[in-house]
Amino acid sequence: MNLTIYRKELKETIYLGVPIIIGQLGNVLMGVGDTIQVGRLGASPVAASGFANSVFWLISIIGIGSLMVVGPQTATAKAQGNQAECRRILLSGLYLGFFWGIIVAGLFLLVSQHFGLFNQKTDVQALATDYSFYVAFSAIPLMIYAALRQFTDGLSFTRVTMIITLLGTVLDIFLNWVFINGKLGVPAMGLNGAGITTIISRTVMAIGLGIYIVKDEIFKPFISVQSENSLMPLLVKLIRLGLPGGLQLFFEIAAFSSATFFAGWLGTLQQAAHSIALNMASVTYMVAAGLSSAGAIRVGQAVGLRDRHKIIRAGAITVFLVILFMGTACLTFLVLARPLTSLYTDDVALMTVTASLVIIAGFFQLSDGLQVTGLGILRGISDVNIPTYITLVAYWIVGLPMAYVFAFVWKLDIQGVWYGLFLGLTTSALLLLKRFYKLASTTDFEFKSVPQEILHG
Known part of the structure; x- marks a missing residue:
């Protein structure tokens, strides 16, 4: 190496x-x-x-x-x-x-x-x-x-x-x-x-x-x-490649919006705690999303150079940076859950519930960062269709149904909703990263995994 x-x-x-x-x-x-x-x-x-x-x-x-x-x-x-x-x-x-x-x-x-x-x-x-x-x-x-x-x-x-x-x-x-x-x-x-x-x-x-x-x-x-x-063929290509990316983000955000509805069904205290913890998690997510965008661009550059090893390196470095940052965020959330919560409220009951969610958020920091990274680096090699199905399954077949089961069937309250979200994010992260490395490691990657019109202009 x-x-x-x-x-x-x-x-x-x-x-x-x-x-x-x-x-x-x-x-x-x-x-x-x-x-x-x-x-x-x-x-x-x-x-x-x-x-x-x-x-x-x-x-x-x-x-x-x-x-x-x-x-x-x-x-x-x-x-x-x-x-x-x-x-x-x-x-x-x-x-x-x-x-x-x-x-x-x-x-x-x-x-x-x-x-x-x-x-x-x-x-x-x-x-x-x-x-x-x-x-x-x-x-x-x-x-x-x-x-x-x-x-x-x-x-x-x-x-x-x-x-x-x-x-x-x-x-x-x-x-x-x-x-x-x-x-x-x-x-x-x-x-x-x-x-x-x-x-x-x-x-x-x-x-x-x-x-x-x-x-x-x-x-x-x-x-x-x-x-x-003519611009028409390019417009068609951008729509074909872009729309699945839009659906990927929609599936994720819609799932989190639905989780907010679940929180509201559980009670005002739970909904308030959910909103505060989600606000904290959204800040770290933005950093991971920024790194993901950078990774998509670096991978896209490597595709233009037809350099399979550079594609793998660009993806690996992006994953490394996200793990480094989100790992730090994970430790911060776990150690400082209560002090962080106190920045938002001084209500003891609300602080207690929110802190418990921040701890769960700490555990899913890596999953959240890696799933958005997986989407980014796969977008760099123009692999968009299968990742769309992955996000649909991860959030709407695994994450959200399990959030409901944990919260309402197994009576784990608002913490159960977040356990479900954790499962959805983890499923998405594992499947997306596995797909990227499977595609990028293929010997004839440049000719099978990337549409020819992208390689040849």
């Missing part, structure tokens, strides 16, 4: 991944900032925004997940020196981003008119419906930004979107202060002001990234070159 090669791969993956992670955490911070400012309006606006945003992300995650294929495809084309293909991927990604934006906006507007089906309180439902009108239209710039971000990440220029995401977070927090509270001559709009801010922030981020790509010299080789080839 040549340790020098592995050290080089490690450095390049970290260099690529850190800005992606910071950008991911910036998105989390944007949500936290929204919640804090809306929280000053009272319990009903907080409940309304939280509910509406949960439904919005459940719908939009299919589009965002579908666009994640743009990054690895761009990385493959760049590694092949095919700049014209990079440009075609960018244009195709923009078309798909706009398409998914329209679809998500339309579906969310439709669903928002039937929030009563979710048995929300009357005041919460009314506020959520009005707020959703504004949030729905933010789906278009959100999807366009996602497509542009995948393109720049695929070219390994990840610091660009990191900076724009952080600036967008600052803008969002400032505009929330203005529109929610009525500052600088703007009338106070309450929760609707937060919705207007969401549209403005996401639009500014999408336009800002687009202008940066057009104006900066580093992108000119990839956007100035012309190609006479």
Whole structure:
């Protein structure tokens, strides 16, 4: 084993991944900032925004997940020196981003008119419906930004979107202060002001990234070159490869949303504990998801170079980094469960239940990190269909049914729900990683596992 090669791969993956992670955490911070400012309006606006945003992300995650294929495809084309293909991927990604934006906006507007089906309180439902009108239209710039971000990440220029995401977070927090509270001559709009801010922030981020790509010299080789080839075959390929990725994320998030319903059936205390523990776990997940995106790009580059050993190294280094980080998170959750919980609440009963869930979350940190890593590195070799079935089985045949059995049949309460989630995540992680190493270790991997149009441009 040549340790020098592995050290080089490690450095390049970290260099690529850190800005992606910071950008991911910036998105989390944007949500936290929204919640804090809306929280000053009272319990009903907080409940309304939280509910509406949960439904919005459940719908939009299919589009965002579908666009994640743009990054690895761009990385493959760049590694092949095919700049014209990079440009075609960018244009195709923009078309798909706009398409998914329209679809998500339309579906969310439709669903928002039937929030009563979710048995929300009357005041919460009314506020959520009005707020959703504004949030729905933010789906278009959100999807366009996602497509542009995948393109720049695929070219390994990840610091660009990191900076724009952080600036967008600052803008969002400032505009929330203005529109929610009525500052600088703007009338106070309450929760609707937060919705207007969401549209403005996401639009500014999408336009800002687009202008940066057009104006900066580093992108000119990839956007100035012309190609006479029709975009339609590429659009079809990106949809074929991307849609399963969207479904993978949907199956996972929908399962966790269903687990939240289970928690609500068990009681208010259990639901509150579930929400707090899930919030902690989501922060570490974002780091693993960032590393997964970096791994997908590194594997995609190796595919472009037709280097099977480099594919295996890129996957192995990504897995190593995720194990290192999520292992540390696991120990932190196990040792500091009670102190971490006390940051959220001083209610003794709630702290006790939440701490017990944080301990379980500690155990499934590795599974959670490795399953999202498995999806990422498999996406790098354009293996998307079987992983979609794996996530469906892991979460909806293993995880969620067992969560119900543990909680309601075997009377393990909210802890039982989390035991089920742990089983689902572990099943997904094991099957996805096994599949990657089975494919990557095949002697004629380049010719059987990767579609020929990807290898040959």
